[in-house]
Amino acid sequence: MRREELDPHSDGLMADAGLVLPAGVAAGTEGxxxxxFGDLSVGAWLAIGWMVFVILVAILAKTHIFxxxxxxxxxxxxxxxxxxxxxxxxxxxxxxxDSDGRDMVARLALGAWTSLLVSFGAIAFGFIVGGGLGLVxxxxxxxxxxxxxxxxxxxxxxxxxxxxxGVIGAVGLGLSDGLAAVIGGxxxxxxxxxxxxxxxxxxxxxxxxxxxxxxxxxxxxxLALVAFLQGSEAAGTKAILPDVLILILAIGIVAVPLxxxxxxxxxxxxxxxDFVLAxxxxxxxxxxxxxxxxxxxVAPAMFSISLLSIAIAIVAEGTLAILGVxxxxxxxxxxxxxxxxxxxxxxxPHIVFEASxxxxxxxxxxxYLGDVVRARFDVRESGI
Amino acid sequence: MxxxxxxxxxxxxxxxxxxxxxxxxxxxxxxxxxxxxPTQTIIPFGRGPFFEHARARLRSDLGLSxxxxxxxxxxxxxxxxxxxxxxxxxxxxxxxxxKQSLPVSLELMIYxxxxxxxxxxxxxxxxxxxxxxxxxxVINTTAFGALxxxxxxxxxxxxxxxGAQLKWLPTGGYAPGWLDPIFNGSVHMDLGQHLRYMVxxxxxxxxxxxxxxxxxxxxxxxxxxxxxxxxxxxxKGLSNARILWRHALRPSSxxxxxxxxxxxxxxxxxxxxxxxxxxxxxxxxxxVQAINAREYVELQSYIVIxxxxxxxxxxxxxxxYAVVDPRIRRARAA
Numbered sequence: 217m218r219r220e221e222l223d224p225h226s227d228g229l230m231a232d233a234g235l236v237l238p239a240g241v242a243a244g245t246e247g248x249x250x251x252x253f254g255d256l257s258v259g260a261w262l263a264i265g266w267m268v269f270v271i272l273v274a275i276l277a278k279t280h281i282f283x284x285x286x287x288x289x290x291x292x293x294x295x296x297x298x299x300x301x302x303x304x305x306x307x308x309x310x311x312x313x314d315s316d317g318r319d320m321v322a323r324l325a326l327g328a329w330t331s332l333l334v335s336f337g338a339i340a341f342g343f344i345v346g347g348g349l350g351l352v353x354x355x356x357x358x359x360x361x362x363x364x365x366x367x368x369x370x371x372x373x374x375x376x377x378x379x380x381x382g383v384i385g386a387v388g389l390g391l392s393d394g395l396a397a398v399i400g401g402x403x404x405x406x407x408x409x410x411x412x413x414x415x416x417x418x419x420x421x422x423x424x425x426x427x428x429x430x431x432x433x434x435x436x437x438x439l440a441l442v443a444f445l446q447g448s449e450a451a452g453t454k455a456i457l458p459d460v461l462i463l464i465l466a467i468g469i470v471a472v473p474l475x476x477x478x479x480x481x482x483x484x485x486x487x488x489x490d491f492v493l494a495x496x497x498x499x500x501x502x503x504x505x506x507x508x509x510x511x512x513x514v515a516p517a518m519f520s521i522s523l524l525s526i527a528i529a530i531v532a533e534g535t536l537a538i539l540g541v542x543x544x545x546x547x548x549x550x551x552x553x554x555x556x557x558x559x560x561x562x563x564x565p566h567i568v569f570e571a572s573x574x575x576x577x578x579x580x581x582x583x584y585l586g587d588v589v590r591a592r593f594d595v596r597e598s599g600i
Numbered sequence: 601m602x603x604x605x606x607x608x609x610x611x612x613x614x615x616x617x618x619x620x621x622x623x624x625x626x627x628x629x630x631x632x633x634x635x636x637x638p639t640q641t642i643i644p645f646g647r648g649p650f651f652e653h654a655r656a657r658l659r660s661d662l663g664l665s666x667x668x669x670x671x672x673x674x675x676x677x678x679x680x681x682x683x684x685x686x687x688x689x690x691x692x693x694x695x696x697x698x699k700q701s702l703p704v705s706l707e708l709m710i711y712x713x714x715x716x717x718x719x720x721x722x723x724x725x726x727x728x729x730x731x732x733x734x735x736x737x738v739i740n741t742t743a744f745g746a747l748x749x750x751x752x753x754x755x756x757x758x759x760x761x762x763g764a765q766l767k768w769l770p771t772g773g774y775a776p777g778w779l780d781p782i783f784n785g786s787v788h789m790d791l792g793q794h795l796r797y798m799v800x801x802x803x804x805x806x807x808x809x810x811x812x813x814x815x816x817x818x819x820x821x822x823x824x825x826x827x828x829x830x831x832x833x834x835x836k837g838l839s840n841a842r843i844l845w846r847h848a849l850r851p852s853s854x855x856x857x858x859x860x861x862x863x864x865x866x867x868x869x870x871x872x873x874x875x876x877x878x879x880x881x882x883x884x885x886x887x888v889q890a891i892n893a894r895e896y897v898e899l900q901s902y903i904v905i906x907x908x909x910x911x912x913x914x915x916x917x918x919x920x921y922a923v924v925d926p927r928i929r930r931a932r933a934a
Contacts, residue, residue, distance in 0.1 A: 435869030
């Protein structure tokens, strides 16, 4: 059965849904949707334009197709000077230089690459893991699914068993670490698997994993992961992963439960629709229904959320950099440009404020686009 | 009802225990995430007996000579006894440092919460009352902008313009007002001075919340204002102010209060960075100092303390909602 025939936008339900005022700002974009992009507002075009510009600049700066100069080259005569620095401005350098005399345009351009790579990467990670888990949880919330629940229960049980029996076995009973861990793991796997199989409730298992992950404040969790994964250069030990990857992983892990809960909520409402039942009646497998029937309908909401999440990730990158756990110099990122020259705020404010301004405008553009997408697809704010 | 409540408490306590085990294991494992030998990373410089002695002490503190699970058990028992280890550079106990810095952070978060509610509620009521007018759209647009303004950017802006340029308020530091966690009475307590130091950090922290709260209240309030009892109140000839504040606000504020209760995590994250920018000597500043000084044991303790407090606060908020609202109680006990 083709999905379009049962598309919810074409059935009568939308008329009822239209009566519900969507929370937030964009309530005034009614009207018939003839084309998806033909009637965008000026603001939306500005936001799209800004994002295209920033992404383009980042790619060009990274690939050296068009360079704005060397971000590491030191121009001593220009150090600390900028459009509004007290020392006076630097001729020939549009945005001035940082306190080491490195050209701000070059640094901000390459910094855009780092910041965008971290935030897009982190959200991609969050969506693949969290979105996937949320989809499964939402889809199975009203149907028993023993095998999947057994797998989920087994994994959770094994992890828990290793810790719990590890301590009991190794400390209490004097077993060796390895033996205690294996016994705990196998025992937990069996117990969790059996429990999961009996209850058949994947949704509760996954939701509880999300809740546990949410029980540590997001910034603190990300900070802890980065601080300990980076370790310390001074000790002469190299970190296992490059900084950018560590940040993607840390922010991505924090994003998993947030994205997961929203995708679960969205998948839940779509999975209860009749066309899912129809597909099931035709003998389609769960996996196929999830991918072919539910996922396309969840996608618009996910797209809107992803734009908002990328904005949050950009801010998170900046926050972590200021806390001393960002991408380490010499590679510039918007966050570490601020962090490096925060001390020069009162004498050369241009350094900090240029990077801050870029973060602000990019976040504004992403938030705006997120709202436009949400209004366009009539995604209701729920579970945020 | 008694039964429901007891079942809810039992469920919540089991969940609490599981979360605490996960959190403690996570923070325990953090030290093992450090690349290389943790003692070399934490005390990187220097050879000779003095440093070897310090490393040996650290090794025994971390229990590195023991097996993995025995180490975890040690860590857990130390946590339960509130023994958080100490700074290796100074030898000061982390417990003392927390006693000095945690109250400052709490003060900051409480002020931020008060400011954000005090500004968001009137704005939300006004925006809902004038829904669709220019006032409404001005308030909404400002809120939209405020949401895109990261609190570190706002903090830097305020620090520069209000602090350094206009010189109205100090750009950093702390003075004791009604609590004296740091100075042990050696500094005169001056509430006015204290507030002068706290205004900018608290406001930086509050702005994002103001926007969120305002939008929530506005949405709920618009719905409430269409209810029949509001029409009745208007028909009785009550003044608009009375209808808005006495009749419409209370039923509209449930979502707002839930959001305020659940905003602790956001506030903690914001407080950390705002404290760093305004050098407010709270937990956030301590965390950054620990990172810069490679005091990983200290950092680990801060993380577990914040996480556990956060879990407990959420537990309490959740529990209070269940006590206050029977619908929630029934839904969650089921």
